[in-house]
Amino acid sequence: MKRVIIVGGGAAGLGAAYTLKKRGVDALLLEAENHVGGRLAADEVDGFLIDTGVDFFCYSYDAVFRICEELGVPLVRSIQKLGWYKDGRWHVTTAAPSIPGMVSNLSAFAHMGLLSWGAMKLIYKVIRQADYLTFASNSRMAEIDGDETFGEYLEKTGASESLRVTLSGFVENGVLDYVALSSQAYIRGYLANTFLRPHKLMQPEKGAGALARALRDACADVTRASTPVREVLVGERGVTGVVIDGETIEADAVICAVPAPVALEIIPGLPQRVRETLSNVTYSSACRLVMGLDRPPLPPGWHGAIYPEDETPLVLDRSINLPGCVPPGKSTLDLIAGRERAKQLLELDDAEVKRELLRDIRRNPPPGSDLPGDDDGLFTRVYRWKIAVCKGPPGMFKAMANSRRELGQEIPNLFLAGDYTRVPLVNGALASGIAAAEEALGLLKVGGQSRTVDSSP
Numbered sequence: 001m002k003r004v005i006i007v008g009g010g011a012a013g014l015g016a017a018y019t020l021k022k023r024g025v026d027a028l029l030l031e032a033e034n035h036v037g038g039r040l041a042a043d044e045v046d047g048f049l050i051d052t053g054v055d056f057f058c059y060s061y062d063a064v065f066r067i068c069e070e071l072g073v074p075l076v077r078s079i080q081k082l083g084w085y086k087d088g089r090w091h092v093t094t095a096a097p098s099i100p101g102m103v104s105n106l107s108a109f110a111h112m113g114l115l116s117w118g119a120m121k122l123i124y125k126v127i128r129q130a131d132y133l134t135f136a137s138n139s140r141m142a143e144i145d146g147d148e149t150f151g152e153y154l155e156k157t158g159a160s161e162s163l164r165v166t167l168s169g170f171v172e173n174g175v176l177d178y179v180a181l182s183s184q185a186y187i188r189g190y191l192a193n194t195f196l197r198p199h200k201l202m203q204p205e206k207g208a209g210a211l212a213r214a215l216r217d218a219c220a221d222v223t224r225a226s227t228p229v230r231e232v233l234v235g236e237r238g239v240t241g242v243v244i245d246g247e248t249i250e251a252d253a254v255i256c257a258v259p260a261p262v263a264l265e266i267i268p269g270l271p272q273r274v275r276e277t278l279s280n281v282t283y284s285s286a287c288r289l290v291m292g293l294d295r296p297p298l299p300p301g302w303h304g305a306i307y308p309e310d311e312t313p314l315v316l317d318r319s320i321n322l323p324g325c326v327p328p329g330k331s332t333l334d335l336i337a338g339r340e341r342a343k344q345l346l347e348l349d350d351a352e353v354k355r356e357l358l359r360d361i362r363r364n365p366p367p368g369s370d371l372p373g374d375d376d377g378l379f380t381r382v383y384r385w386k387i388a389v390c391k392g393p394p395g396m397f398k399a400m401a402n403s404r405r406e407l408g409q410e411i412p413n414l415f416l417a418g419d420y421t422r423v424p425l426v427n428g429a430l431a432s433g434i435a436a437a438e439e440a441l442g443l444l445k446v447g448g449q450s451r452t453v454d455s456s457p
Contacts, residue, residue: 010038015433042209095198113162137431151180169308177284186392234269390424
């Protein structure tokens with residue numbers, strides 16, 4: 001038997017372990033935390049199922065949907081009725097693909113700059129490049145990636161200030177940080193998959209964490225949690241194993257499914273150009289507050305509220321979409337902060353985070369809302385993400401595709417996986433783990449010959 005070690009138990013690591021186990025390979029997944037799942041992880045408190053990271057799945061998440069089907073994780077359509085606080089007023093939009101539904105959104109769209117000439121040009125170009133602006137595992141996004149930022153792209157298309165504020169607030173309040181500095185291809189892809197197709201967003205009926213739980217259970221016998229890898233050993237002929245506390249574990253191949261900064265730390269033998277590419281990978285930060293409530297916090301039917309003009313957190317009531325995640329008659333208040341606000345909150349204790357975020361949303365509460373006080377709530381949980389989502393800077397997709405090819409030539413039995421190696425969202429992470437596992441299988445079958453590296457972004 002050949003042994004493959006997977007370092008990291010997020011979506012990428014779980015995808016790799018699941019793929020290898022299905023094929024009968026001796027796999028071992030090592031996770032530093034006391035649980036697996038990464039951004040897919042979930043928590044359970046008094047009958048409430050809480051997603052600590054990922055919320056929804058885009059329509060092009062092919063790898064995610066395939067694994068959900070294989071593991072029997074049922075999906076439901078996400079309801080998107082959102083309030084937007086802009087120009088001192090509240091505007092409400094619904095995910096309605098029908099003509100009457102779109103007509104009902106016209107007033108809100110006009111106030112948010114979505115009916116401007118710049119918006120029409122943006123939508124037209126997204127539609128023309130739909131084959132490239134996808135998050136599927138075979139995405140061709142690298143082909144239209146370049147040195148242009150999304151901010152430069154908007155300026156070139158003549159986007160109005162109102163449109164810029166709306167788009168930036170929508171994406172940045174979803175913890176993707178300052179989108180003006182990200183790749184134009186990446187952010188246009190994000191908008192194409194979410195903002196322009198809200199009626200196609202999906203969720204597991206028990207929350208995104210249901211997928212992590214299913215993968216965890218499927219890989220339980222090959223997983224060791226609370227086992228941080230200190231070093232991936234690289235010899236003259238490739239990887240020989242990994243070092244954990246007090247032990248060296250030999251391996252015929254290693255899949256490193258951790259964030260880029262961690263990979264740089266634990267693999268000192270990486271080729272120099274690969275190290276340079278990984279050194280340029282940056283991440284956003286996020287802070288998430290979840291409260292259990294005995295009443296709906298938002299106006300009737302509202303799934304969430306967005307404040308695009310400032311750093312007020314994204315507000316969600318997940319019980320609207322996922323009633324199966326809360327006990328009967330209960331609701332949740334879910335506050336997600338990104339950008340500089342998240343970095344400030346990461347340093348505070350839980351009580352201070354709760355007080356700060358509740359104060360933020362009380363400044364301009366949604367009409368008819370019933371927001372909790374500082375001492376309210378059935379429970380409170382705070383989740384901190386110093387490393388949340390890869391920001392996708394311009395040129396990263398091409399650089400990573402080239403780095404994977406070089407790594408395959410220099411260290412043929414070492415494989416990188418994670419959102420930064422593909423399109424940086426959960427489908428990219430899961431697909432990268434599956435692809436790395438398949439490459440490892442190909443290598444082991446041919447007895448150590450050079451592998452064929454998947455060059456998709």
